[in-house]
Amino acid sequence: MLDRRRFIGSMAAFATTLLTRLRASAAVKQKGTLPSRGELVLRNAYVMTMDPEVGEIPGGDVHIRNGVIVAVGKGLKAPGAAVLNGQRMIVLPGLVDTHWHMWNTLLRSFAGERPNQGYFPLTTAFGKIMTPDDMYHGVRLAAAEALHSGVTTVHDFCHNARSRAHAEADIRALQEAGLRARWSYGWPQGLADTQISNMADVEGLHRDWANFSNDGLLSMGFAWRGMFRNTSLPPEVYRSEFDIARRLGIPISAHVGSSEEARGQIAAHAKENLLGKDVQIVHAVSASPVEIEMLAKAGSPVSVSPGTEMRIGYGFPKVGEFLAAGVRLGVSVDNTVLGGDANLFGLLKTIRNIENAKSHDEFKMSARRALELGTIEGARSLGIEDRVGSLKPGKRADVIMISTAHLNMGVFTDPAHMLVESAQAENVDTVIVDGRVLKRGGRLTSLSVDRVLEDAQGSLDAMRKRANWT
Numbered sequence: 467m468l469d470r471r472r473f474i475g476s477m478a479a480f481a482t483t484l485l486t487r488l489r490a491s492a493a494v495k496q497k498g499t500l501p502s503r504g505e506l507v508l509r510n511a512y513v514m515t516m517d518p519e520v521g522e523i524p525g526g527d528v529h530i531r532n533g534v535i536v537a538v539g540k541g542l543k544a545p546g547a548a549v550l551n552g553q554r555m556i557v558l559p560g561l562v563d564t565h566w567h568m569w570n571t572l573l574r575s576f577a578g579e580r581p582n583q584g585y586f587p588l589t590t591a592f593g594k595i596m597t598p599d600d601m602y603h604g605v606r607l608a609a610a611e612a613l614h615s616g617v618t619t620v621h622d623f624c625h626n627a628r629s630r631a632h633a634e635a636d637i638r639a640l641q642e643a644g645l646r647a648r649w650s651y652g653w654p655q656g657l658a659d660t661q662i663s664n665m666a667d668v669e670g671l672h673r674d675w676a677n678f679s680n681d682g683l684l685s686m687g688f689a690w691r692g693m694f695r696n697t698s699l700p701p702e703v704y705r706s707e708f709d710i711a712r713r714l715g716i717p718i719s720a721h722v723g724s725s726e727e728a729r730g731q732i733a734a735h736a737k738e739n740l741l742g743k744d745v746q747i748v749h750a751v752s753a754s755p756v757e758i759e760m761l762a763k764a765g766s767p768v769s770v771s772p773g774t775e776m777r778i779g780y781g782f783p784k785v786g787e788f789l790a791a792g793v794r795l796g797v798s799v800d801n802t803v804l805g806g807d808a809n810l811f812g813l814l815k816t817i818r819n820i821e822n823a824k825s826h827d828e829f830k831m832s833a834r835r836a837l838e839l840g841t842i843e844g845a846r847s848l849g850i851e852d853r854v855g856s857l858k859p860g861k862r863a864d865v866i867m868i869s870t871a872h873l874n875m876g877v878f879t880d881p882a883h884m885l886v887e888s889a890q891a892e893n894v895d896t897v898i899v900d901g902r903v904l905k906r907g908g909r910l911t912s913l914s915v916d917r918v919l920e921d922a923q924g925s926l927d928a929m930r931k932r933a934n935w936t
């Protein structure tokens with residue numbers, strides 16, 4: 467009798483252990499929905515390596531193993547590798563975005579026609595009532611669109627980290643999407659200019675970053691308000707924030723000289739020694755020739771977002787001037803509240819057209835130069851050009867394939883011109899990030915578009931009620 471009871475007891479304990487293990491493995495499986503890396507070869511495509519030595523390879527191959535590019539060339543031997551047919555495809559390094567408030571993609575095309583419904587009142591009102599779940603749904607919508615559009619690296623400028631939970635929800639959406647990203651902690655919407663950001667949370671996240679880095683795909687930065695936001699910030703606010711981020715050794719990013727009216731802001735930062743290789747300046751539309759020299763001398767990279775800068779009336783980006791001065795330059799989506807979509811090819815087209823228009827010169831900026839801004843130059847401006855931005859053996863495998871078998875891409879002429887002048891997100895056939903195929907045959911492989919859209923709509927509908935915003 468005793469033996470039997472003991473036997474039943476041990477069986478029950480065994481069953482409990484088994485159940486726990488099953489639950490644990492289900493949880494792991496649910497969390498790790500990303501495809502495995504494996505071995506691939508992209509065959510017989512028009513390969514634009516964006517590497518000045520290798521150049522372009524018509525009928526070229528790219529061989530990828532365990533997340534790394536092992537070879538680029540013609541007729542590569544890759545026995546056992548899965549073959550991705552590159553016929554009628556252009557192969558390019560994944561596009562690099564350098565500043566994007568991904569959370570507010572939940573408010574896409576929502577900025578109204580009157581001042582009280584404009585971008586800032588809208589994003590502040592909604593930003594203030596967002597839950598961690600809302601953040602997650604906004605960032606996941608943005609991340610899904612990034613992959614859909616061939617953007618493999620983003621700089622997620624999260625200026626709505628209302629709590630550690632909000633920050634973690636934002637990061638989780640990036641992890642699950644499998645994107646490469648710099649994630650920058652930013653002040654919560656509505657924070658008074660006289661109040662310091664929650665630097666304890668910045669330090670905490672930095673300390674725990676190994677848990678968030680997703681195998682090195684995600685790095686951490688600090689989204690700083692700079693010396694000016696709505697008003698001039700007190701030095702005890704901007705200085706302490708800057709000093710803490712510097713001490714942690716994480717890159718800093720700030721909107722400075724955003725509009726033509728914001729003249730002198732860059733010089734003010736230079737005077738206080740608040741520029742540097744680790745300080746990315748966003749917009750810089752008001753930069754004077756002297757200020758452009760200051761940026762170049764300090765090594766501060768600049769991010770321009772012509773789509774939103776023009777839509778909001780900031781002015782035209784000074785791309786030609788920055789490049790001539792040797793400033794490291796990246797292109798950015800900024801936000802889709804004003805910009806609408808995240809088609810980076812469209813932004814490159816805009817940049818080139820502005821340059822040509824301003825200089826009354828059909829040949830001022832070449833399509834290839836524009837493509838460099840969206841790939842290798844963007845990577846350089848984020849300090850990750852040793853890993854991504856061009857197709858070269860040893861680099862991480864962030865690669866996209868653009869199909870030319872579409873009405874807006876026919877006929878095949880000059881691939882660089884076709885990409886900059888014609889390409890849409892729908893033409894992006896395949897997206898590989900760190901060796902993982904995340905879009906194939908025009909469809910995302912790890913995210914359900916229906917689910918992403920449904921959850922985002924649910925979040926926005928509930929927020930509109932809470933905000934009493936019609």
Ligand SMILES: [Zn+2]
Binds near residue numbers: 565567623721748800
């Ligand atoms: Zn911005």
